[in-house]
Amino acid sequence: MKNHTIVIGAGPAGLTAAYELSKQGIQPTVLEGANKVGGISRTETYKGYRFDIGGHRFFTKITDVQRIWKEILGDEFIQVPRLSRIYYRNKFFNYPLSIPNTLKNLGLVDSALIGLSYLKALVPSKLQPREAENFEDWVSDRFGKRLYRTFFKTYTEKVWGMPCSEIQAEWAAQRIKGLSLRKAVTDAIFGSSDAKTLIKEFDYPLYGPGMMWERCTEIIEANGSQVHMETRVTRVEHQDHRITKIIAQRGDKTLELEADQVISSMPVTLLARCMDPPAPEAVLTASRSLKYRDFLIVSLIVDQADLFPDNWIYIHSPEFKVGRIQNFKNWSPAMVPDASKTCLGMEYFCSEGDEIWAMDDQALIALASREIAGLGLMAQGVQVEDGTVIRQRKAYPVYDATYKDNLETIRSYLATFENLQTVGRNGMHRYNNQDHSMMSGLLAARNLLGGSHDLWNINTEKSYHEDYSREEWNRQQQDLSPAEKAAAIAL
Numbered sequence: 001m002k003n004h005t006i007v008i009g010a011g012p013a014g015l016t017a018a019y020e021l022s023k024q025g026i027q028p029t030v031l032e033g034a035n036k037v038g039g040i041s042r043t044e045t046y047k048g049y050r051f052d053i054g055g056h057r058f059f060t061k062i063t064d065v066q067r068i069w070k071e072i073l074g075d076e077f078i079q080v081p082r083l084s085r086i087y088y089r090n091k092f093f094n095y096p097l098s099i100p101n102t103l104k105n106l107g108l109v110d111s112a113l114i115g116l117s118y119l120k121a122l123v124p125s126k127l128q129p130r131e132a133e134n135f136e137d138w139v140s141d142r143f144g145k146r147l148y149r150t151f152f153k154t155y156t157e158k159v160w161g162m163p164c165s166e167i168q169a170e171w172a173a174q175r176i177k178g179l180s181l182r183k184a185v186t187d188a189i190f191g192s193s194d195a196k197t198l199i200k201e202f203d204y205p206l207y208g209p210g211m212m213w214e215r216c217t218e219i220i221e222a223n224g225s226q227v228h229m230e231t232r233v234t235r236v237e238h239q240d241h242r243i244t245k246i247i248a249q250r251g252d253k254t255l256e257l258e259a260d261q262v263i264s265s266m267p268v269t270l271l272a273r274c275m276d277p278p279a280p281e282a283v284l285t286a287s288r289s290l291k292y293r294d295f296l297i298v299s300l301i302v303d304q305a306d307l308f309p310d311n312w313i314y315i316h317s318p319e320f321k322v323g324r325i326q327n328f329k330n331w332s333p334a335m336v337p338d339a340s341k342t343c344l345g346m347e348y349f350c351s352e353g354d355e356i357w358a359m360d361d362q363a364l365i366a367l368a369s370r371e372i373a374g375l376g377l378m379a380q381g382v383q384v385e386d387g388t389v390i391r392q393r394k395a396y397p398v399y400d401a402t403y404k405d406n407l408e409t410i411r412s413y414l415a416t417f418e419n420l421q422t423v424g425r426n427g428m429h430r431y432n433n434q435d436h437s438m439m440s441g442l443l444a445a446r447n448l449l450g451g452s453h454d455l456w457n458i459n460t461e462k463s464y465h466e467d468y469s470r471e472e473w474n475r476q477q478q479d480l481s482p483a484e485k486a487a488a489i490a491l
Contacts, residue, residue, distance in 0.1 A: 004258045005448065006031065006246050008233055009265030011039025012434050013424030015216045016068065016441035017263045022223035024449060029257060030217075030225065031248050033232040036210065037217050039265075040395060040425070041434050043210025044299075046388040048337040050208045051299045051328050051345050053392055055312050057082070058203035058212075060435035064442060069203070072215050077203040078332055083309055086151070087375060088316040095314065097151070106150075117144030135167035155316045158323045159349045160293055160398065171399035171431065206334050209434075231255065233266060236274045242419050262417075263444045265424035265437075267292070267394055268410050283413045286406035290429060294357060295395035297326075298346040298368035301386040307342050308377055315375070321356065322371050323349045341385070344372065352393060361389040397429040411456070421447060423455060 005021060007014045010032035018028045036042045040053050058077065060066055069077075086093040091105040103111050121144040124130075132138035135156060139148045148164075156164055205211040217227050228250060235247035243262045248255045264271055272279050272287040279287075306329075313325045326345035328335040336343045346368035350356035359367070365387035372378050397403075407429050414420060423440040425432055432440075436458060443453040 004260040005029070005263075006257055006259045006261070007263045007265075008246070008271075009039065009424065009427065010034075010037040010213070010217065010227060010229075011265055011424055011437065012041050012213065013427060013437040013441035013444075014263065014265040015213055015220065016438040017423060017445040018220050018225060018227075018441075019068065019072075019216055020442050020445035021448065022220050022225055024445075026448075027224040027226075028263075030220070030227040031231045031233055031246070031255075031257075032227065032229050033266075035230050037227070037229075038210045038213035040392060041209045041213060043208030044390050046299060047301075047386070049299065049301060049328075049343045050210075050335040051297065051343060051390075052208050052210075052326065052331065052335075053297060053390065054295070054347070054395070055324075055326050055331070055345075056204075056209040056434055058205070058209070058434075062435055062439055065435045065438050068438065068442070069212065072219065073205055073212055076206050076211070078206055079201050080204045080311065080331060081201050082311060083330075084312050084314070085310055086155075086314045086316055088150070088154075090317075090376075092313070093151075110150075114144065114146045114150065117146035120144060132169040132172075134165050134169055135172045136164040138169040138172040139164075151316070154318050155314055155323065158315075158318070158321075159396070161349065161351055161354075162398075162400070166400055168399040168401065168403065170404070175431065204331055206332055208328075208332065208335060228255070233270075233274060235276050236262075236271065237276045238417060241416050243417055260419065261448050262420045263441070263448075264420065264422050265427040265441070267426040268407070268414065268422055268429055271422070271427075272410050272413065279413055283410055286409040289402060289406045290410070291398040291400060291403070292394040292426075293396040293398055294350055294352045294391070294393050296348050296350060296357065296364070296389060296391045298348065298364050299388050299390070300344045300346060300365070300368055300372065300384050302342045302344060302372075302378060302382060303340075303385050304342055304379065304382045305340050307344070313377075320371050320375065321348060322346050322368065325372070325375075325377070346372065349396075357391070364389050394426055397425065397431055399431070403429070421455060428456065 005026055005028040007018045007028045007030045010030050014030060015037065018030050021028050036044075041056050042053060043050050044053065058069060084095045086095050089105075093105055094101045106114070121141055130141070132141050136148065136153070139152050153164055156167070160167055221227055228248070231248045231250040233246060233248045236243055237245040237247065243259045246257045246259050246262065248257070269287040269290050272283050278284065308327060309330065310327055311330050312327065315322050315324065324347040326347065328343045328345060333339070348356050348364075365384075368387065369384040372384070414422060421444040422428055423444050424437045428440065439458050440455050443451065443455055443458065447453055
């Protein structure tokens with residue numbers, strides 16, 4: 001069915017929206033600025049070696065998301081055992097933390113001091129509760145300052161490049177909601193009846209997460225849609241509170257697309273600055289004030305079949321610049337074409353233009369090679385044979401002291417356009433997981449089909465934090481109603 005539905009961005013959110021619409025006979029046009037689909041969930045390839053940008057487990061309690069994964073890839077998932085650890089003080093701690101392992105690594109004195117610090121934090125929180133404003137206070141109030149300094153402070157500041165006292169408590173509440181030290185200790189000693197803590201393996205596409213989105217794109221195009229790669233949106237024309245036209249650049253060609261409905265996952269900061277007529281000055285100021293954290297991955301090819309058993313390792317020790325290490329063979333053996341080699345992803349959190357970002361590729365490969373050896377994860381005499389570097393702009397939306405007001409200014413302005421919806425991590429400036437991004441795209445598509453879903457409430461639902469049981473969430477999810485299906489004809 002001919003229409004003028006435009007989807008900006010071919011990451012999980014945008015492609016899920018396009019996939020759902022194409023199933024209902026609608027043929028959206030998808031515009032993607034990069035040369036690969038999948039956004040940060042893509043799979044990169046170097047000399048036959050495949051690597052994931054950040055590590056993406058395929059686990060969710062959202063039934064509709066699980067259904068889409070299975071519809072697209074079917075039996076091309078493998079079951080991967082989950083193993084990750086924390087490197088701190090030259091030792092490896094199990095993650096999630098286990099009591100015997102933590103006691104052994106920290107020693108009785110430090111462990112006792114952490115326990116006392118936790119008990120000390122409980123007293124004021126019970127007698128005179130306060131609403132924490134930043135990450136440091138939020139964690140310290142719940143777990144004590146000593147545990148905060150041991151397992152939260154260094155890594156968090158490495159990721160965000162700013163003091164924990166400047167990161168908003170809202171981020172902590174979103175990412176580690178419901179975590180209880182008392183419950184963790186109880187579960188470790190007596191076991192847990194909570195099913196979510198028993199998840200020891202997850203689904204993973206045989207050739208990495210990009211496989212999902214490459215296949216999704218094939219399905220969308222087979223249903224009559226067009227997916228334009230390396231096509232950058234430069235202008236969004238609007239009139240009378242409606243988007244009327246999308247202008248995009250592909251090489252030396254300019255595309256002008258009429259727009260009846262628009263679903264956008266491009267960064268809201270860029271979207272606001274693309275508006276024609278221009279957005280109000282307050283909105284433009286807010287768009288310049290919202291910040292992102294960038295990221296690069298140094299992929300090393302090591303001449304050794306097995307280095308360590310983890311899927312990934314968090315590096316908390318401040319003397320190392322690397323923040324996290326992926327072992328791609330342990331995600332899927334098919335990611336490494338030569339079984340006698342190992343491919344590692346050394347992840348460095350940075351900001352565009354800073355010291356790490358500005359280093360040339362060979363200097364980064366040399367740094368990553370020194371650090372993997374210094375961590376003791378590579379035996380003496382083992383060689384790093386080769387490597388490559390991938391830089392990822394706007395990987396993580398920053399939750400600083402002004403982000404909430406700036407985001408609300410942009411969000412309120414964009415809400416005035418009746419045929420525009422923003423989805424995904426950058427489209428909503430929210431640090432969410434792949435399944436949440438997909439859900440925002442899915443519900444945006446259903447809104448075009450007659451639904452009425454508030455996309456901004458998705459990641460405040462208990463399901464996002466895995467607090468719902470599957471049965472509870474299933475009861476909340478519904479297939480398209482007859483009215484929604486009928487609305488597809490109108491589109």
